[in-house]
Amino acid sequence: MNFKKILANVVIVTVTAALFSGCTASKKSTASEQSNGTSSNLPKVVNIGTQQMPNDEKIAITKDYFEKELGVKVKITEFQAGDIRNALVSKDIDFALLGSASATQGIASGIDIETIWIHEVLGDAEQLVVKKNSNINSIQDLKGKKVATPFTTTTHYSLLKALAINGMSEKDVKLLDMQMPDIYAAWQRGDIDAAYAWEPTLSNLLEDGRSIISSKDMASKGFATYNVEVVRREFADKYPDLVTKYVKAVNKAVNLYDENQADAIKMLSVSLKITPQEALKETKGSMWLSAKQQLDPAYFGTSDKKGNLVKSLKDTADFLYKQKKIKTEPSLTTFEKAVNPSFIEKAVK
Structure with missing residues (x-):
């Protein structure tokens, strides 16, 4: 009987140790996988x-x-x-x-x-566009005009740089902060004189507009976006x-x-x-x-x-x-x- 009890205890200890070891290994594996961002902790x-x-x-x-x-x-x-x-x-x-x-x-x-x-x-995917029949032919001609673009974007940066290298600032134009759908709507209503826009809105503006400058032009001047x-x-x-x-x-x-x-x-x-x-x-x-x-x-x-x-x-x-x-x-x-x-x-x- 004593021998059987000793044997039983040995089996229990062995199984418990194996389970604990497996659990520990699993935890280590999980921790490792978490640190690597792998599938166990996605x-x-x-x-x-x-x-x-x-x-x-x-x-x-x-x-x-x-x-x-x-x-x-x-x-x-x-x-x-x-x-x-x-x-x-x-x-x-x-x-x-x-x-x-x-x-x-x-x-x-x-x-x-x-x-x-x-x-x-x-490059040409972003351009400053004016109406075909307007008298705006250069950056300087934008003085006093309403120009729309989304603020703090690549087009905004390119527009401000274009003004700066032509001796102007945003105070010389009426700069409007608009998202692309709003720009197109304002363009159709005739509420704005120019817009610096990206695709696909740009192509819509060019249907009855023409480009004054593009981001490709600005990149060639050292202002890549x-x-x-x-x-x-x-x-x-x-x-x-x-x-x-x-x-x-x-x-x-x-x-x-x-x-x-x-x-x-x-x-x-x-x-x-x-x-x-x-x-x-x-x-x-x-x-x-x-x-x-x-x-x-x-x-x-x-x-x-x-x-x-x-x-x-x-x-x-x-x-x-x-x-x-x-x-x-x-x-x-x-x-x-x-x-x-x-x-x-x-x-x-």
Whole structure:
């Protein structure tokens, strides 16, 4: 009997130890997976804030690349330019598509975000347009005129720079803060004389308008602008794998555009409810970069040596500060910290 009791106790201790060991191993595994943002501790939903633009993100949305890559439910919410930063601050979204001027203001104002992708290097996709029958033929002719654009956006930055290099300031025009749908409505009513707009609104304005200057022109003068993707740093720190997978999804869309343009344009046409011809025209107004191209010193650079995007954002911030759009003059370090090429580096491995 004593032998049986001893044997039984040995079995109990052995089983208990095995269960405890398995539980401990499981906890260690879970902790490790959580720190890596892997599948054991993924969020139920990833929230992506976007805007109505003919770019790689729109293709990725239409093709369901995000859910396929991220492996979780993805909620896409479309915003107007000004509202999307507010959604970041309130943590209603994890990712956001912003113009470089808007991203700059957000970073300089203390929104804890990282820039992880360039959707487009902007060119003819953004232009300052006037009516065909107007007497406005130059920037100087805008004096005293009503000019509309969404404030703290790439078009706003380009407009203010265009005024500045022509010896003018925003005080020389009647500058109106309007979102794209409102700009088009005001244009049709004849309430504005000019508008600095992006696609697809731009094409609507050009039906009875003509261009005075484009963001391609401004880039040639040293004032390049971009549409970029930012992510909340808190989210990126917790789920770095998901951020890398976001990059993989948009890079997949860029590759589709490069390798099968007809299919990519079809996706944009369906998503934006425009003809394939219009979609193609709109995409030609900007330059798309693959993940490998984005690691060039002209753009992100690498984690070891960051590229010109840092300086471009800092230059934009300096200008916005002088225009009193930013309260505190930001340091270069602020933007070095906010530009993160590591997710692109991981995506191309």
